[in-house]
Amino acid sequence: MNHHHHHHHHPYKVLSDDDIDFFIRAIGAENVAQTVVTKRNEKKKKKTPYVPESDNDDNNSNDNKSEDEVLLIELNTDWQKKYFGKSKCALFPRTSEEVSEILRYCHENHIAVCPQGGNTGLVGGAVPVFDEVILSLKRMNSVLSIDDITGVCVCEAGVVLEELDDALMRRGMCVPLDLGAKGKCQIGGNVSTNAGGLRLVKYGSLRGTVLGLEVVLADGTVLSSLLRENRKDNTGYDLKQLFIGAEGTLGIVTKVAILASRAPEARIVTIFACDTFRKVVHLMVEVKKRLAENLSAVEFFDHESLKLTVDTLPGAKDPFPYADDLKTNIQFYVAVETTVNEKAMESRLRANVLNFARSVCVLAEDGRKSRGKFVSILQKKFRGDEAERNKPNLAQRFVISENEKHANELWNLRERISVALKYAGAVYKYDVSLPTIKMYELVERMRERFAERRMDDKVKVLGYGHLGDGNLHLNISRKEGPCKDTLAMIEPFVYEYVTEHKGSVSAEHGLGAMKVQELWRGKDAEEVRLMQRVKNMFDPRGILNPHKMIPSSSPPLPSKL
Amino acid sequence: MNHHHHHHHHPYKVLSDDDIDFFIRAIGAENVAQTVVTKRNEKKKKKTPYVPESDNDDNNSNDNKSEDEVLLIELNTDWQKKYFGKSKCALFPRTSEEVSEILRYCHENHIAVCPQGGNTGLVGGAVPVFDEVILSLKRMNSVLSIDDITGVCVCEAGVVLEELDDALMRRGMCVPLDLGAKGKCQIGGNVSTNAGGLRLVKYGSLRGTVLGLEVVLADGTVLSSLLRENRKDNTGYDLKQLFIGAEGTLGIVTKVAILASRAPEARIVTIFACDTFRKVVHLMVEVKKRLAENLSAVEFFDHESLKLTVDTLPGAKDPFPYADDLKTNIQFYVAVETTVNEKAMESRLRANVLNFARSVCVLAEDGRKSRGKFVSILQKKFRGDEAERNKPNLAQRFVISENEKHANELWNLRERISVALKYAGAVYKYDVSLPTIKMYELVERMRERFAERRMDDKVKVLGYGHLGDGNLHLNISRKEGPCKDTLAMIEPFVYEYVTEHKGSVSAEHGLGAMKVQELWRGKDAEEVRLMQRVKNMFDPRGILNPHKMIPSSSPPLPSKL
Known part of the structure; x- marks a missing residue:
């Protein structure tokens, strides 16, 4: 051999x-x-x-x-x-x-x-x-069943997320997960990486919505009784949880039972423009409180992100083109997606959102059609109002989607940042959890580091992410391509910073081959050693996705060899 | 020794x-x-x-x-x-x-x-x-921190659920879990049993809302880095999931980090009366679709349950006392709880619920104050209306809460069934998951079994539970006390029936000492053996909560002895 x-x-x-x-x-x-x-x-x-x-x-x-x-x-x-x-x-x-x-x-x-x-x-x-x-898994791509009453859907692991969503949409339902990569990623991969994405605020994590899995273990054992379709089952340990987010290191997910959601019939996207990150966070808290029932996502991106998107992607437009004229100091954007299950309720939702937006905003909305005039009229009206002067002023301005096309346009400003980054040169991507209120400090510290070494003219430091989940995507874009010195400025600094602030060095992207050794950060050795023992129990010969996620612990050579 | x-x-x-x-x-x-x-x-x-x-x-x-x-x-x-x-x-x-x-x-x-x-x-x-x-754990009962921005709460395992809820309520938040036992049960026990309860429809399972745990392993190792406060963390295996629902057999939960919810400022409870279980289920589907944004619970109970509660508990009243006069054949009740975060939105919610209820109901609501008159007027009006004749007629009648006191009164009809049962003699309790549409057949089959043996005059067979989660509580009440022949009529029949219909023999109560051997049902031997290996890995000497949950597998005596 x-x-x-x-x-x-x-x-x-x-x-x-x-x-x-x-x-x-x-x-x-x-x-x-x-x-x-x-x-x-x-x-x-x-x-x-x-x-x-x-x-x-x-x-x-x-x-x-x-x-x-x-x-x-x-x-x-x-x-x-x-x-x-x-x-x-x-x-x-x-x-x-x-x-x-x-x-x-x-x-x-x-x-x-x-x-x-x-x-x-x-x-x-x-x-x-x-x-x-x-x-x-790409040839295992059948949707096996959809239960209209319970919303439980069973499918093979290789079904593309968007195709699964389409199949559910035909029954008035949708997948409780939404990612930028939905056109190519597969549900089995989503489960194996515990994908988060844009609508965690609404649907919660896959750990709640995945009801069952079929998994093939390293030695070929098919765990078929794990493929449960019950919303609730408290019999024994929930072994399927081990395979969610295990990146294929403990077994191969072959089938998934997932609880679909009712597909909303209408959505409204609102973008708020803020001048400080503290206001961004407090706006998020207000949004969660006052729009909770209809909230499906609350995201943020900084001005650097918007600039890159607008400069890079054809069709992407600054939602606040007149902001400079008004001498506002817009640094951040908060994207709020709200939905209703019934189209008939859309106008009521619109009234709610508008009412909320006006109550937290210094100026008025940027109406698309009647922009200049609309703003100046409302501006006057708002400034003369006593109540207006006492409101929290969390945002400088806002724009609310007029229809689904407009909603998409606005939403794309957030969703397509990663696409813009891909076209804008080399990019160093980090995906961290941090205490929400301090989340953006990491972006600022990173910019300072580049400025201190006079490297800031070569790189763009972008901050955006899942505000509602305390999940920051820090991206360093370098037009001229990858560069060792740039990487040395970022790592291990990012990981050290995040660990020091009790964050997570991988909020949703996983560890893969990139961050295997980072597993030791922020975890006690006992915890990592337990993971190694779990790995060893399920895959004693280490054949499944080696060199990924779990650092190897030098077990002896198998005696057979 | x-x-x-x-x-x-x-x-x-x-x-x-x-x-x-x-x-x-x-x-x-x-x-x-x-x-x-x-x-x-x-x-x-x-x-x-x-x-x-x-x-x-x-x-x-x-x-x-x-x-x-x-x-x-x-x-x-x-x-x-x-x-x-x-x-x-x-x-x-x-x-x-x-x-x-x-x-x-x-x-x-x-x-x-x-x-x-x-x-x-x-x-x-x-x-x-x-x-x-x-x-x-009762003397480890401190709430350690509550983060107003993220909603993350950290506390010791021995905090009583209701006390934790009170602490959160003072900050406008609440525990994402509600149980009848809230005045006595502890959060550590809730986590260790993966408690479900009444509001799973709204909050999802603890597997999504528990963000971190501190656990002491059998050998005394304290896993403190498991106590994370991040909403998202994809670094390594999610070991804390093993302890959720492990009934203390893998380690002792000593601290819990949980994601609190915003506390609603108003709620409305509606009880619908239905004549068939098929309508009960379709009503639930409609409720989930049309009241989704405000839905916090959708429960059901049968007429036998209501009768026992009304007969046993002082203060419990039939919500439809005139039903018989109208020659309706009411067999089931669906209790729908809806909430709003802001008191100001209550009247709008009331209008929504009322509108929904009227659209699915044959007759009109039972207004509390003007009951008789109100009904007869609306009844006439409805009968003359063309649209009314074409509506789905999922329910016979409904009653909607007028205020918080009334809401409690109505809600107690569902929540206090288990209390009534406690006072009504011996009770055999089963907690199963079944495909929702067939869920009630088990109750009917059970009644038939007692009727066939002419034992039906001695027992009451009750069905109620978490309709929205496909979770049935089957209860057999025997006034004269426990009886071996009665038990023999129930077990193993219940377990066999549930397994045959791909349900779960314990939806939320766990296995404990009662159902250890039932773990083998509905699971492949490979799955149970993996559980045994997990148990053995975490607790090689089997000292933690022995004789519970996981059937023992005759490991050899420790060599030291």
Whole structure:
């Protein structure tokens, strides 16, 4: 047996012809992509090159590559093109039994496996670190059942989030989760990374809405009785929770039972402009109190984020183009999404939101159509009013969506910041939890650090995120591309700062390959050691997504070898 | 070393004078109650007998008992007086360090421990099965912090739920959990049993709202870094989930960080009367759709439940006293609780609810003051209306609360059924999840079984529960007291029926001592074995709450002995 010794501690077998033969027998040649057996692969070469799904613009050399080679390059690369694996084999099982058969074989033969969903993660969790076999869930993409009465939906792990949402929408329901990556990410990956996203404020975490999972363990055992559809079940330990957010290191999620929500029939998006972060936070508290019943998201972004989006994305417009004329000092934007289940209630919601917005705002709304005039009239009216002078003045101005198209336009200013960042050069992304009131200080400290070293002309430091959940996305964008000195200014400073303030170094993105060693921060060694013991109990040979999430603890070589 | 061999498999040490001495040194004599060392105990005898908290009416013989003897009788007995332990020692630590010191000692000396919160459980989970040392959390009852901005509250495990709620209420917030036992149960016990209760529809499960825990493991290790206060944290496995609902078998919860909710300023309770269970379910679906934004609970109870409550509890009144006159055939009641955060919005909510209720109802509401007249007028009006004839007619009638006092009166008809049952004789209680649409069939099948054997004159079969969560409370009440033949008619039939219909044999009450062996039902052996391995990993000597929840699997005797 050949072994490939990485600088990590589990020895894994290097794939041989026999292994490929086994996989082909188990799931069919059409579900195996590989570059191990060259002769077999030659036959599959196409006249016209395979066009991969992602927008590779540097793949001109693919003409000489086999279909499988091209596919493997794609599957070995994360969407940010920061992480590159060297896997020579990708498997596309179609059933849980096939997943089980693959894992049993890999377990017996010490073959490392990297489970892959939509490959939209940000921390390198879904691509191999070395030559792990890629086990893609993409061909397990059926919605199995939707219960109109209870709202429970059962589906396979490879269903794309947006497709699941579409299936539910046809029944008046929706997935209790919304992410920017919804068009590509898969529900199994969402569960395995405990995805948070934009509407946690409304739906709560997946730990509450995922009712059951089918999981295949490292040794091929299928845990099918975990796939419960009951809203409540207090019999024994809730083992499924271990697999939620485990990034595929404890088992492979093959089916998901999730509690869908009623789809709202109307939504209203309001953007507030604030001058200080303290006001941003207090505005959020007021929003949660006074718009609670209809609140589905309360997000924020800073002026630097808006500027980058408006400068980078065609169609993105500053919602407050006249703000400068009015000598306001707008530094922050709070995006509030409110919804109603029944279209008939929309006008009442609009009245509520408008009433709320006026009560916390110095100036008036920026009406889209009658902007200049509208503002100046309301401005006068508000300034003359006694009550107005005593109101909290949490925001400088606001704009409220007039219709669904306008709501989308406004919402995109927040949702598409990450897309703008992708087009604006290299970007260092951090996703942290911090005490809400102090959350933005990290962004300011980071800007200071760059200014102190006179590096601030090369980088843009952006702060935005899930205000309602105390979750900050800190992004450092560098137009000229990645740079070691820039990274050295950020890390480990960010992690130290967050740990010192009792935050989380990964609020929702997970640890993946990027932050494995950060697990030790902010946790007692006892807690990490317990995690290692859990990992070892479920996957004693460490074949599942190695080098991810849980730092390895040098267990001895298996005695069989 | 003396060992007490139970018919279970872990051997535990019988307490000696030395053990008591250790406990007294560790936490102080005033925090140890014991009947092991007779001489020491004699000194503590009081002239006047100790009055226990619970309403023991058969404790006249306490005159001759020491204070500790009386206290131990109380702590060994569950509130239903169905489970009786024989513990000779109860400890009342005041800090996590004291809990740690106790457990380290018990672990080293193979002493079994039964953690106890408010002792309000229904399945015998909180009292010893044999002579386990009782570790009561009642003296760890401080609220440590409340964050007005994030709503995160940190407190010790022994805080009584209602006291925690009061502390939060003073800040405009509330606990995201509501139980009938709130005046006595403790938050640590709620977490350890993953309590559900009446408002799960609004707040979701504790698995989403509990943000962090401090837990002391069997060997005394204090897991303090689990006590996180971040809304989101995706670093590593979410180990705290294992302790939620573990009934104290994996560790002792000593502190809890929980996300409080904004307290509503007004509520409206509506009771609908329905003739079939199918309509009950469809009414629930409509309620969830059309009152979603304000919905905090949607419960149901059957006519048998109402009759028992009205007959048993003074002050409980039939909300539809004229129903018979109108020749309606009312079999079920749906209780809908709606709330608003702001008092100013109450009248608007009332209009909404009224509008909804009228749109699904055959007849009109039972106004309290103008009942007879009001009904007959609206009845005429409704009958003449074309639209009325086409409406879904999900309910026969409804009554809507006029004020908070009336809301309480109506809500108590649902909430106090279990109190009525307690006063009405022996009761066999079952708490199951079933597919909502078929949920009530179990109650009907049970009645048939008693009728077939002509035992139906001796028992009342009641069905009520958390309609919105698919959670049925099946109760069989027997005025003449407990009876073996009655029990034989119920079990194992109930468990078999539920398992066959893919339900859960314990939706929210847990397994405790009552249902340990039921864990095997509805779960694959692999799942139960994984639970056993988790138990063994956290508590290798099985000292924590033995004979509860997880069936023991005959591990070998520890080699040290």
